[in-house]
Amino acid sequence: MVLSLNLSLHSIGFLPGLHIIDQIDHGSPRLTLRAQQTTVSAPCTACGTPSRRIHGSYWRSLGDLACFGRPTVLLVRVRRFRCTAPTCSRRTFAESLPGIAQWRSRQTDRLRSVHRSIGLALGGNPGARHAVAMGMPISRTTLLRRVRAGGNKPIPPVTVLGVDDWAWRKGHRYGTILCDLERRRVIDLLPDRSADTLAAWLMTHPGISVVARDRAGAYAEGVARGAPEAIQVADRWHLLRNASDALRGVLEHHHRDLREAARTAALKPEPLTLEENRSEPAAPPSETEQRPLRAAERRSRAAQERRDARFAEVARLREQGMALKAIARATGIERKTVRRWLRAGHAPTWRHAARATSILDPYRAHLEERWQAGCRNGAALWRDLKGRGFAGQYSVVRNWAMQRRREDPILRKSTGPVRHSAATRVTEPPTPRRAVRLLTTALDALSEEDRQFVISLRDRSPAIATAADLISRFTTMVKDKTPTMFDGWLRETEASALGPFAAGIRRDEDAVRAALTEPWSSGQVEGHVNRLKVIKRDMYGRAGFDLLRSRVLAHA
DSSP, rough: OOEEEBBBTTTTSSTTTEEEEEEEEEOOEEHHHHHEEEEOOOOOOTTOEEEEEEEEEEEEEEEEETTTEEEEEEEEEEEEEEEEOOSOOOOOOOOOTTTTTTOOOBBBBHHHHHHHHHHHEEEEEEEEHHHTTTTTOOOHHHHHHHHHHOOOOOOOOOOOEEEEEEEEEETEEEEEEEETTTTEEEEEEESOHHHHHHHHHHHHHHOOOEEEOOOHHHHHHHHHOTTTTTTTOOHHHHHEEEHHHHHHHHHOHOOOOOHHHHHHHHHOOSSSOOHHHHSSOOOOOOOOOOOOOOHHHHHHHHHHHHHHHHHHHHHHHHTOOHHHHHHHHHHOOOHHHHHHHHHHSSSSOOOOOOOOOOOTGHHHHHHHHHHHHTTTOOHHHHHHHHHOOOSSSSHHHHHHHHHHHOOOOOTTTOOOOOOOOGGGGGOOOOOOHHHHHTTTTTGGGGGGGHHHHHHHHHHHHHHHHHHHHHHHHHHHHHTTGGGGGGHHHHHHHHHHHHHHHHHHHHHTTHHHHHHOHHHHOHHHHHHHHHHHHHHHTTTTTOOOOOHHHHHHHHHH
């Protein structure tokens, strides 16, 4: 079927300067439009002299946007003209298609633009599949070439800059993301997080007055060299995280105090206030009766013994004067792990805190009543609870009954008198991370057992009590932005167990002070880092820096 049309492509919203000759559809899956330019002359491509003398013509095939969901091809009649300038070396030339297609291109400019938009949004393989569904087929490699060839938007003048790192591969290779905090958009990516790269970028983009960054020393050095007049602002979230890590480091040197405080808290039959607990010394914990270890406990103990043996080897090599890298190569342990172990003075225990709640909690009073009435059978207790709406499995009630038998001094045939039933429990101390959370939480917001643990731990270790108070004051100071407390707090912290943390604050003192007065922070930068990670994972982590940068900046 051949339809002769007399329509201007520009008049119906198509390409300007082209006139449709006819439309051809011979049952093929694509539409073909024949067209030619409406101009009567064309400038010479060599000297620019206009010419009307037509030498000949040929058909040029251009892929265009889909029509009715079907691929569309423009067959454009391109005329060749004779150059009328006697001094021009070009005898004949072909007319160009400005605004329609580039020289030697097989696709229109608008189709190339649509393909680039698809590539920026979806990447290679997903973008190619989407383009086929839209009737504009293209290969994934060509799609990625469109993305790379498109270029990026120019960077506007920036006054307030946010700087943070992002991981190419966590623990091995990192890059840097730069954000305009006033416009809330990403402006550039850097391939690494070195001070030289950041300083060079800042030198080529003058006018920056404020830089919000994390606590990395490389960024502090890069900003100082590249923008010495800019105010550096330490990120408040990183400050709070560093404070929490510092307190956890103190607790990792007091495992005995954690164990004793947990045991004392379990022995307390009545709730005590902080003043009462200080006035009355805690009763020494009674010895618990030894029991056979379960299989999981045996495996855990064996794993801990292996870690202790590896730590002993690390400590021995360190005493011989070996560097951290050499120890890591000799033992097969990552260098950062070696450093963390040596700082802590022991291998990690990897114990997790017990769950705060259980599905059995609403039924414990009834279980205790049945237990005191003489029902010791776990299956019978479970059937009773099922009738009361309990949705848990039999193993939950069975484990409770087993634990209850271990706690019952009569059933265990204990020979000595027991002052408290809680004394027979095997009390595991909370992990240092959970202990930090308990120490920095208001006592009124804690459960009774956690409150007793915190009070006992503070009484048992004045160093921990002082460190927890200093961290709590620092948290309040950062959240409320009260710089008047900073000098006194810093002097007290330098004289406490948190001395290394205070030394780091002292080195970065100006940026920390700015964090207490300036409104800027790196919170929105973290959000952009999250979006960058999503884009990188969409490409299965195989994107090169140029492609990743183009996709991140395209929709910023």
